Amino acid sequence: MEQLTPETLIAVFEEIFGGPLFWGMVAVAVAVTLAYLYVLIRDRSMSMHKFLWAQLSMPVGAVAAVVFVLAITHSNMRDIGGPIDVIVLLGVAAMGAVGLAILVYTVQSLFRGSQQTD
Amino acid sequence: MTSDNSIHTSRRTFLGLALGGLATAASVRPAPAQRVQTKARIVIIGAGAAGTSVANRLVERLDGASITILDPSAEHLYQPGLSLVAVGLRPASYTQSNTADWLPKDVTLIPEAAAAIDAEAKTVGTSDGQTLSYDFLVVAPGLVLDHDAIEGFSLDMVGSNGIGALYAGPQYAAKTWEAASKFTEDGGVGVFTRPVTEMKCAGAPLKHTFLIEDIATRTAGAGKHEMHYAAHDGALFGVPIVSEKVRMLFGDRGITPHYRHVLKAVDGGRKIATFETPDGDTEMEYDYLHVIPPQRAPEVIRQSGLSWADKWTDQGWVEVDMKTLRHLRYPDIFALGDVAGVPKGKTAASVKWQVPVVEDHLVAAIEGREGRAAYDGYTSCPLITRVGRAMLVEFDYHNNLVPSFPGMIAPLEELWISWLMKEVALKATYNAMLRGKA
Numbered sequence: 177m178e179q180l181t182p183e184t185l186i187a188v189f190e191e192i193f194g195g196p197l198f199w200g201m202v203a204v205a206v207a208v209t210l211a212y213l214y215v216l217i218r219d220r221s222m223s224m225h226k227f228l229w230a231q232l233s234m235p236v237g238a239v240a241a242v243v244f245v246l247a248i249t250h251s252n253m254r255d256i257g258g259p260i261d262v263i264v265l266l267g268v269a270a271m272g273a274v275g276l277a278i279l280v281y282t283v284q285s286l287f288r289g290s291q292q293t294d
Numbered sequence: 295m296t297s298d299n300s301i302h303t304s305r306r307t308f309l310g311l312a313l314g315g316l317a318t319a320a321s322v323r324p325a326p327a328q329r330v331q332t333k334a335r336i337v338i339i340g341a342g343a344a345g346t347s348v349a350n351r352l353v354e355r356l357d358g359a360s361i362t363i364l365d366p367s368a369e370h371l372y373q374p375g376l377s378l379v380a381v382g383l384r385p386a387s388y389t390q391s392n393t394a395d396w397l398p399k400d401v402t403l404i405p406e407a408a409a410a411i412d413a414e415a416k417t418v419g420t421s422d423g424q425t426l427s428y429d430f431l432v433v434a435p436g437l438v439l440d441h442d443a444i445e446g447f448s449l450d451m452v453g454s455n456g457i458g459a460l461y462a463g464p465q466y467a468a469k470t471w472e473a474a475s476k477f478t479e480d481g482g483v484g485v486f487t488r489p490v491t492e493m494k495c496a497g498a499p500l501k502h503t504f505l506i507e508d509i510a511t512r513t514a515g516a517g518k519h520e521m522h523y524a525a526h527d528g529a530l531f532g533v534p535i536v537s538e539k540v541r542m543l544f545g546d547r548g549i550t551p552h553y554r555h556v557l558k559a560v561d562g563g564r565k566i567a568t569f570e571t572p573d574g575d576t577e578m579e580y581d582y583l584h585v586i587p588p589q590r591a592p593e594v595i596r597q598s599g600l601s602w603a604d605k606w607t608d609q610g611w612v613e614v615d616m617k618t619l620r621h622l623r624y625p626d627i628f629a630l631g632d633v634a635g636v637p638k639g640k641t642a643a644s645v646k647w648q649v650p651v652v653e654d655h656l657v658a659a660i661e662g663r664e665g666r667a668a669y670d671g672y673t674s675c676p677l678i679t680r681v682g683r684a685m686l687v688e689f690d691y692h693n694n695l696v697p698s699f700p701g702m703i704a705p706l707e708e709l710w711i712s713w714l715m716k717e718v719a720l721k722a723t724y725n726a727m728l729r730g731k732a
Contacts, residue, residue: 183731187722249714250383255682260702261710 193248205275212278215285223285230281234273241272329357332660337418337428339408341365343373343642343728344434344631346396347649350730353398355657361400362426364418366407368393370728371464374642374720377498377678379467380460381505382475383717386468396728408435411598413624430656433612433629435595437494437640440588445559445568447585455562456482456582460502461494474582478510481518482581485567487557489588490526491609494632494640497675497687499523500531500540502584507547508680521548522578524555524569532638533693536677539706543679552578557585591633600627602635611635616691617668618655619648626659628652636671638691643674646727672696676716684712 190198216222245268246252256262336352338345341363349363375389397403404426410419411431418426439461441449452459453469456477460467477484484506488499503523510519523530523544530544530551531537544551558575559568560583567578589609595601596610600621603613612629613622616636621627630648632640639648648669655665671691678684686703688696697705703712 184723184726187726188719189722191722192718249682249717251682251710251713255680255710255713257683257709258704258707260704264711264714 208275208279208282211286212282215282219285226281226284226288229284230277233276233280237276238269238273240276241268244272330355330657330661331357332359334359334429334660335427336361336430336432336656337426338363338432338434339365339411339418340434340436340631340633341367341370341393341397341403342434342436342631343724344645344649345432346370346393346728347645347730348432348434348630348652349401350396350398350728351649351653352656353400354730355653356660359660360402362402362404363397364404364406364408364420364426365393366405366421368405370396372721372724373494374716374724376460376464376467377501377505378717379464380458380470380474380502381509381681382471383681386464388721389464389467408594411594411600413598413600413621413627416626429626430659431627432652432656433595433600433627433633434631435592435633437589437632438592440590441585443588444557444585446562447560447587451560451562452585456565456580457560457562457585458502458582459585459587460498461586470584474506474584475509477519477582478506478513480581481510481514483520483522483579484510484582484584485522485524485578485580486584487524487555487567488526488586490556491588491590492606492611492640493586493589495675496532496640497677499584499586501678503549504543504547504677504679505681506582506584507549512681520550522550522552524552524557524578526554526556528553533687533689533695535693535695535706536687536689539685540677543708560585589632595633600624600629606635616671617651618665619652619669620655628656636669636691638671638673638689639669641673641675642724642727643688644672646723647672649727649730674698676712676720678713678716679708680713682713683708683710684716685709686712686715 193201242265256265336359338349338361345363345365349361352359352361370391370393372389375384378384379386379389394403404420406420406422408418409421416428418428418431441447449459449462449466451457452462452466453472456473458470458473460470486499486503503521507521529537530540541551554571555569557567558570565580567580567583569576569578591601591610591612595612600612601610612633612635614620614629614634614636615622619628619630619634621629630652631645651667651669654667658665674688676684677687685706685708687705688698690696695705697703703709
């Protein structure tokens with residue numbers, strides 16, 4: 177590969193997930209991020225109580241992301257063949273973990289409100 | 295008690311971060327090059343990977359040029375996808391799109407084939423009798439599959455009685471899977487071939503062998519299939535270090551190589567394939583036979599006097615300089631893609647590296663200077679070894695490995711990431727290349 181432009185990268189992701197699923201996931205990610213920013217600005221602080229629940233959900237997010245990516249790429253855990261594969265897989269897991277943590281934190285903040293005591 | 299165990303955030307921090315991100319994104323945009331004013335008439339034969347990509351790049355570089363592209367096929371094929379169609383991982387439609395959709399509006403598409411090329415008079419005659427004059431000609435019609443060269447074989451045999459032929463196009467690739475899937479379920483003897491001529495993606499015959507072995511073992515279990523690979527010469531791949539690696543993998547997977555075996559005839563009724571070998575003809579029984587026919591330059595190229603006179607005389611590839619892809623006798627003609635008479639590079643990945651070279655020399659010629667870009671034979675083959683694994687093999691004219699990601703993606707290691715590149719990233723990069731973007 178000679179050049180890797182942002183356009184190419186977007187096209188790669190569209191190819192992996194299919195256009196509607198990819199852009200749907202982007203929309204969800206943007207919505208969750210905006211909601212997260214909204215609650216952070218609204219509350220002016222991070223609640224460690226909610227953050228604990230968010231942390232506890234991380235392993236679930238990690239496993240779910242790995243299972244999802246393997247399924248969508250016709251792959252299996254036995255295909256992991258070298259260090260770079262492990263790194264990519266850990267990256268996928270990390271993204272799933274962080275994504276779910278942010279989601280859990282945001283959902284708690286939105287539905288339980290900022291008044292809750294820790 | 296929120297203040298002790300809380301992290302404080304502020305609007306200013308967010309705005310700062312957001313501005314920083316925007317600034318970074320803005321700074322990586324490349325500056326557009328100055329367009330060259332010209333009245334040059336450029337004719338491109340073929341709207342495949344090479345022709346389409348060249349057309350898109352020339353439109354970006356030239357202002358006022360008249361660019362005409364000739365292709366009788368309304369359908370553009372993403373040929374690297376055929377390997378996946380032939381093992382049931384993708385539908386035939388995965389490889390199909392409209393030729394016209396990829397072309398810029400400033401380019402004139404004539405849906406006809408080139409019927410005659412007169413390099414002295416600088417004209418191209420079309421199949422409907424039009425004559426186009428050119429100042430520069432880009433020859434990229436691809437190649438033809440010579441199925442008739444194999445006695446007893448015809449394309450209507452594909453898909454039934456254990457015969458596959460994935461090169462023949464999307465429908466035939468899908469039919470190949472019909473025959474191959476039956477073999478993977480029932481077991482038996484699988485025979486995989488390749489032609490003696492130069493060919494598109496010399497890794498594809500190996501990929502098909504590896505994939506069918508993998509799927510067969512998963513479907514019916516080990517020990518029910520006997521796998522044979524017929525190589526045309528004494529190696530399994532043109533690059534020696536890759537050939538050795540494939541030999542070892544074949545050993546591990548129980549695939550028997552047969553060297554210097556060239557498919558000559560098929561008896562579909564008796565299920566027997568006849569091979570030409572240095573010791574005379576030899577027959578092999580099969581339950582599944584994968585046929586890849588000899589490949590040659592299109593007739594119009596071979597009749598036009600553009601081919602090499604002393605090399606590949608039975609195949610007719612265009613006589614070009616291997617570094618600049620410029621015709622050795624007619625400097626206003628370039629050839630790239632499958633039809634180019636160079637020792638390596640009949641793959642889409644090669645086209646990606648050939649296109650900027652042709653663009654550079656063509657634009658330089660219009661400006662009256664010498665181009666500087668050189669093609670060194672770069673060819674890439676994500677050599678799939680299992681569903682889920684591949685080796686990202688990249689090499690050049692000198693049979694050197696030229697990995698794109700040295701130290702990260704080992705070329706001779708079976709990796710999941712290399713599979714991801716073939717299965718998901720390749721088509722996206724290919725499409726970007728067609729649009730002249732990569």
